[in-house]
Amino acid sequence: MSRPVLTLPPWLAHALRTQRGPVPWSAVVRGALAAGPLLFAAVLAGRTSVGVVAALGAMLAGINDRPGSRRSSVKRLGVPALAGAAGLLVGTYAGQHTGAVLLTLLLTGLGLVAGAVSAVGPIASGAGTQLIVASAIGAGMPLPEPGWQRALMYLGGAGWLLALRLVLPTPGATAGDYRFDGEREAVAGVYDAVADLLAAAGTPHATARRAALTAALDHAQDALAGPRLRRYASSSAERRLHAQYAAALPLAEAATALAWAGDAVPARAAEGPRRLAASVRENTHTGPLPAPARNAPALRALDDALLHAADAFDRGGDGRDLHARRRTATSVLRTALGPGGREYGLRVALSFGAGAAVAQALHHAHWYGQHTHWYWLPATAVFLVKPDLGPLLSRVLCRAAGTVLGAVVFAGCAAVVPRPAGLIAIVALCGALIPVATRHFAAQTAVVTVLVLALVMVGGESQASWSRIGETLLACGIVLLVGHLPAPGQRGGTVRARLTRAVEAAHAYLTHVLTSEDDRAGRWALRREAYRALAEARLAIDLAAAELPALARHTKGTDEVATTLERLVDTTTACAVHLDDTGRLTPRHRERLAELLDELAERRAHAGLGTEDAPVLPLAV
Numbered sequence: 001m002s003r004p005v006l007t008l009p010p011w012l013a014h015a016l017r018t019q020r021g022p023v024p025w026s027a028v029v030r031g032a033l034a035a036g037p038l039l040f041a042a043v044l045a046g047r048t049s050v051g052v053v054a055a056l057g058a059m060l061a062g063i064n065d066r067p068g069s070r071r072s073s074v075k076r077l078g079v080p081a082l083a084g085a086a087g088l089l090v091g092t093y094a095g096q097h098t099g100a101v102l103l104t105l106l107l108t109g110l111g112l113v114a115g116a117v118s119a120v121g122p123i124a125s126g127a128g129t130q131l132i133v134a135s136a137i138g139a140g141m142p143l144p145e146p147g148w149q150r151a152l153m154y155l156g157g158a159g160w161l162l163a164l165r166l167v168l169p170t171p172g173a174t175a176g177d178y179r180f181d182g183e184r185e186a187v188a189g190v191y192d193a194v195a196d197l198l199a200a201a202g203t204p205h206a207t208a209r210r211a212a213l214t215a216a217l218d219h220a221q222d223a224l225a226g227p228r229l230r231r232y233a234s235s236s237a238e239r240r241l242h243a244q245y246a247a248a249l250p251l252a253e254a255a256t257a258l259a260w261a262g263d264a265v266p267a268r269a270a271e272g273p274r275r276l277a278a279s280v281r282e283n284t285h286t287g288p289l290p291a292p293a294r295n296a297p298a299l300r301a302l303d304d305a306l307l308h309a310a311d312a313f314d315r316g317g318d319g320r321d322l323h324a325r326r327r328t329a330t331s332v333l334r335t336a337l338g339p340g341g342r343e344y345g346l347r348v349a350l351s352f353g354a355g356a357a358v359a360q361a362l363h364h365a366h367w368y369g370q371h372t373h374w375y376w377l378p379a380t381a382v383f384l385v386k387p388d389l390g391p392l393l394s395r396v397l398c399r400a401a402g403t404v405l406g407a408v409v410f411a412g413c414a415a416v417v418p419r420p421a422g423l424i425a426i427v428a429l430c431g432a433l434i435p436v437a438t439r440h441f442a443a444q445t446a447v448v449t450v451l452v453l454a455l456v457m458v459g460g461e462s463q464a465s466w467s468r469i470g471e472t473l474l475a476c477g478i479v480l481l482v483g484h485l486p487a488p489g490q491r492g493g494t495v496r497a498r499l500t501r502a503v504e505a506a507h508a509y510l511t512h513v514l515t516s517e518d519d520r521a522g523r524w525a526l527r528r529e530a531y532r533a534l535a536e537a538r539l540a541i542d543l544a545a546a547e548l549p550a551l552a553r554h555t556k557g558t559d560e561v562a563t564t565l566e567r568l569v570d571t572t573t574a575c576a577v578h579l580d581d582t583g584r585l586t587p588r589h590r591e592r593l594a595e596l597l598d599e600l601a602e603r604r605a606h607a608g609l610g611t612e613d614a615p616v617l618p619l620a621v
Contacts, residue, residue, distance in 0.1 A: 010391075010545060010546040010547075010552070011391050011393045011394050011546055011547060011548055012394075013546070014390060014391050014394040014546040015393075015394040015397050015398055015442075017440075018439055018440045019438075019439035019440070020439070021439075023436060024067060024435045024436070026168065027062075027065050027066075027067075027435035028432045028433075028435055028436065029168065029432075030062070030065060030161060030164045030165060030168065030435075031062050031065070031161075031431035031432040031433070031434050031435055032428050032429070032431055032432035033164055034055075034058040034059075034061075034062060034157070034160060034161040034164065034431050035054075035055035035056075035058040035059050035062070035157070035427050035428065035430075035431040035451065035455075036055075036424055036425070036427045036428025036429075036431055037428070038051055038054045038055050038058055038156075038157055038160060039051040039052065039054070039055045039424050039427050039455070039458065040424050040428075042054065043420055043424065043458070048420075048458060048459060048460075049143045049144055049145060049459060050145065050149075050153050051458075052143070052455050052456070052458065052459045053088075053143065053145070053150050053153040053154050053157070054153045054154065054156050054157035054160070055157055055427060055455055056137065056154065056157065056452075056455065057081060057084065057085075057153070057154035057155065057156065057157030057158040057159075058157035058158060058160060058161045058431070059157075059431065059434070059448065059451055059452075060080070060081075060084060060130055060133070060134075060158070061077045061080070061081055061157070061158035061161045061162065062161060062431060062434045062435065063434060063438065063444070063448075064076055064077050064080055064126050065077060065161065065165065065434075065435060066438075067182070068182050068186070068219070068222065068223050069180070069181075069182030069183045069186065069222075069223035069224070070165060070166050070179060070180075070181075070182055071182075071183070071223070071224075072182070072222050072223050072225070073162065073165045073166070073182075074162065074166075075123055076122075076123055076126070077158060077161065077162045077165065078158075078162060079123050079124075079126070079127050080123070080126035080127045080129070080130040080158075081130065081154070081155060081158030081159070081162070082127075082155070083127035083128070083130050083131040083134075084127075084130030084131060084133070084134040084154060084158070085134070085151040085152075085154045085155045085158075086131060086134075086151070087110070087130065087131040087132060087133070087134035087135035087138065088134040088135065088137060088138040088147070088150050088151050088154050089138065089147045089148060089150070089151040090106075090110070090135055090138065091107075091134065091135030091136060091137065091138025091139040091140075092138035092139065092146070092147030092150055092151075093138075093147045094106050094107075094135075094138075094139055095138060095139030095140065095142075096147075100357075100360045100361075100364065103139060103356070103360070104353055104356050104357045104360065105353075107132070107135060107136065107139070107352060107353060107356045107378065108349050108350075108352065108353030108356070109349070110131065110132050110135050110352075111132050111345075111348045111349035111350075111351070111352035111353055111382075112345045112346070112348070112349035113128075113131075113345070114127075114128035114129070114131045114132045114345075114348060115128060115341075115344045115345035115346070115347060115348030115349060115385075116336045116337065116341040116342065116344060116345035117336055117341075118344055118345075118348070118386065119335055119336060119338070119340045119341040119344045119345075119494060119497070120332050120335050120336055120341075125386065128348075129382060129383070129386060132348070132352055132378075132382050133379045133382050133383075134154065136352075136356065136375040136378040136379045136382070137375045137379065138150065139356075139375065140359065140363075140373060140374040140375030140376075140378070141373050141375050141456075142373075143459075169181075180237055180238060180241060182223050183220075183223045183224055183238070183241050184241060184280055184281060184283070185281070186216075186219050186220040186222075186223035186224070187220050187223075187224075187241055187244050187245045187248070187280050188277045188278075188280040188281045189216045189219065189220065189277075190213070190216045190217055190220050190245065190248045190252070190277075191248055191251070191273045191274070191276045191277035191280065192216070192273070192274070192277045193209070193212050193213040193215075193216035193217075193252075194213060194248065194251050194252055194255045194273040195270040195271075195272075195273035195274045195277065196209045196212065196213075196270075197209040197210055197212075197213050197252075197255045197256070197258075197259055198255050198258065198259075198265055198269045198270040198273065198302075199267075199270045200259065201255075201258045201259045201261075201262075201263065201264055201265045202262055202263050202264035202265070203264070206259040206262075207566070209259070210256060210259055210570065211535070211538075213252055213255070213256070214531045214532070214534070214535050215535065217248075217249075217252060217528065217531070218531075218532050218535060220245055220248075221245075221528065221532075224241065224242060224245055241280075243312045243313075244276075244280055244309075244312060244313060246312070247305075247308055247309035247312040247313070248276075248309065249524045249528075250301065250304070250305035250308065250309075250520075250524075251273060251302065251305040251306065251309060253301070253305075253524070253527065253573055253576065253577060254298050254299075254301040254302035254305050254577060255273075255302065256570060256573045256574070257297075257298040257301065257573055257574040257576075257577040257578070258298045258299070258302065259570070260570045260571060260573065260574040261296070261298060261574065265293070265299065266293050268290040268293070269290075269293060269299070269302060271289075271290045272289045272290055272306045273306075275287065275289060276306075276309055276310075276313065279313055285313065285314055286309075286310050286313045286314065289306055289307075289310055297577055297578050297580075297581035297582060298574070298577050298578075300581055301577045301580060301581065335497070338493075338497050339493035339496060339497050340493040340494035340495075340496070340497035340498065341493075341497075342493065343491070343492075343493035343494060344493070344494060347385055347482060347483065348382070348385050348386070350482045350485070351381045351382070351384070351385040351478060351479050351482045351483075352378055352381055352382055352385070354381070354478050354482065355377045355378035355379075355380070355381035355382075355474075355475055355478055356377075356378040358377060358474060358478065359374040359375070359376075359377040359378055359471070360374060362374070362377075373456065373461055376467075376468055376471045376472070377471040377472075377474055377475050378475075380399065380403075380471065380472050380475035380476075381475045381478055381479055383395070383399065383445075384396060384399055384475060384476065384479040385479050385482070385483070390441060390543060390546075391543055391544075391546040391547045391548075392479070392480065392483045392547055392548070392551065393480070393547070393548055394441070394546065395441060395479075396476045396479065396480055397442075398440070398441040398442035398445060399441065399442070399445050399472060399475075399476060400472060400473060400476050401442045401445075401446075402441070402442040402443065402444065402445025402446040402448075402449060403445055403446070403449050403468060403469055403472040404469055404472075405442075405446045405449075406445065406446040406447070406448070406449025406450045406453070407449060407453070407466065407468055407469050409446070409450055410426075410449065410450045410453045410454065411466075413426060413450070414453075414454075414457060419457075419458075420458050423454045423457055423458050424454075424458065426450060426451070426454040427451055427454050427455060427458075430447050430448070430450050430451035430454070431451065433447045434447055434448070434451075449468065453468065483551065484550060484551070491551075491554035491555075492544060492554040492555040492558070494540050494544075495537070495540045495541055495544050495555045495558050496555075496558070496608075496609060498533070498536050498537040498540045499537045499540075499541070499558055499561055499562065499565075499607075499609065500609060501533050501536075501537070502530070502533040502534045502536070502537040502562070502565055503561075503565060503600075503604070503609070504533075505526070505529045505530040505532075505533040505534075506530045506533075506534070506565050506568055506569050506572070508526055508529075508530070509523075509526040509527055509529070509530040509569065509572055510568070510569075510572045510593070512526050513572050513575055513576045513579065514575070523576060527569075527572075527573060527576075530569050530572075531569060534562065534565055534566060534569060537558075537562055537565075538562050538566075541555060541558050541559050541562055544558075545559060555607075556607070557603065557606045557607030557608070558607050558609075560603045560606075560607070561600070561603045561604055561607050561609065564596060564599050564600045564603055565600065567596055568593075568596040568597070568600060571589070571592050571593060571596060572593075574589065575589050575593070
């Protein structure tokens with residue numbers, strides 16, 4: 001008899017899941033050179049409180065310091081830092097000039113705005129988080145400096161980490177201009193993902209490989225589309241990378257069509273993209289590519305795309321069009337004010353406001369003893385209530401465990417290390433550990449707890465460790481209560497909003513393929529938008545499915561909608577490749593599209609999404 005397999009509930013499985021990958025040594029070095037040295041310089045200058053604020057700015061920026069290009073890091077680190085400085089400024093002056101009730105209402109309003117903005121995307125979410133966390137710190141951490149100086153010091157700390165990100169070379173990088181190491185690795189990753197998908201064609205792993213290709217294309221788009229002073233790439237190295245990325249799009253399209261067909265492809269088909277990936281990483285010419293196989297439309301498209309890519313690699317090109325999402329101010333506002341933004345904003349506002357109210361009540365009741373720092377409870381509530389950080393119960397468990405572990409570790413270290421030198425060394429060590437600890441929320445919480453406790457002890461608060469555990473547990477209780485309160489309107493707003501956007505993008509892509517000719521650039525842009533919107537919807541669905549059953553039931557049926565959408569977009573890509581080759585669809589293509597559209601309408605109705613916006617498509621092509 002076979003032994004029964006123990007299956008963990010989704011919320012517990014998520015809490016135990018850890019991201020894997022190589023150690024980001026570049027980020028580790030930057031973390032070690034950020035908060036610790038800033039604090040050390042401030043202590044030497046006799047301005048310890050200034051160093052504490054600058055180190056906090058560097059620490060929060062370090063949490064956002066993820067793999068990617070230097071150009072994209074300007075937005076990923078800079079925008080949240082600006083929002084954090086604004087929050088620190090507002091929180092400082094509000095804490096100094098308003099009473100407890102008015103301050104709580106103001107912080108609740110900030111939480112509403114920050115939560116709604118967080119629904120726009122990852123960078124907006126980071127900005128919203130820093131806005132309200134810094135506002136709580138400004139109001140609840142009394143320091144001698146005025147608000148504008150605190151904001152400048154906070155920006156200075158985050159700016160120092162950003163400067164390190166832009167200036168320091170990547171360890172071990174030797175190919176080409178080191179400033180574009182992130183872009184080069186991202187583009188090479190696209191070609192590797194194409195090769196992986198080709199190798200998986202005709203196997204059960206093809207769907208996962210296609211999703212990995214989507215993630216690689218999204219990452220490369222973001223890496224290349226960062227802010228710039230000029231409209232287009234100005235250096236030959238960057239223009240070459242843009243051209244190499246553009247050359248990967250028809251390859252990805254052909255590979256997706258081959259995977260959709262369900263037949264294995266010749267092993268040598270994956271060799272070409274592998275060689276192109278090596279050429280990108282080593283900044284060299286492609287050399288000879290494997291002999292083509294042209295006995296099917298998708299194989300002919302793959303061969304043509306390889307030849308085009310080899311030409312683009314050898315001759316270069318402008319590669320101006322990244323076929324990236326162009327979001328207008330209207331679309332951003334619509335997202336923030338839509339169902340997902342309203343639900344997100346309401347949850348954050350209630351949790352943050354309740355945390356601020358309880359913290360001030362305990363502060364005025366002298367539960368803190370002689371200490372005046374009450375920011376920890378509302379700041380903890382912010383990190384707990386953010387849906388993009390993981391399922392609610394998983395976040396609560398990880399935050400509680402991480403805080404207890406961090407407090408115990410810090411108490412042991414503080415008892416033996418010299419002050420302030422030992423505490424500064426702890427800050428530097430924790431700064432280096434943050435990039436590794438971000439792989440698990442509990443580990444990140446433990447490292448951040450140790451770092452913040454070291455900072456406040458350097459700043460003069462000596463008995464913070466054990467009170468932080470009590471405040472964290474209070475914040476966990478508040479967020480769990482708010483998370484399960486009934487809300488106006490339909491729950492699962494974030495999931496439904498993202499899934500609706502994915503449906504609209506898929507329909508736009510399908511309509512373009514069936515009605516427009518000789519507009520490959522437009523088709524690739526719509527395909528990229530369709531797959532990116534699908535990936536965002538799938539992420540939100542997976543997080544919602546890992547909630548407790550009382551919350552997960554609100555998004556029941558959305559997973560089936562996403563699965564049908566993925567098959568529809570893959571089928572649309574196969575249709576596009578076939579139309580390029582023959583000019584008309586086969587009966588198999590038309591029947592499959594009709595089946596998937598009917599299935600999509602049925603599953604949308606079952607999930608409560610409605611079908612009124614589904615267009616009538618000209619299938620008789």
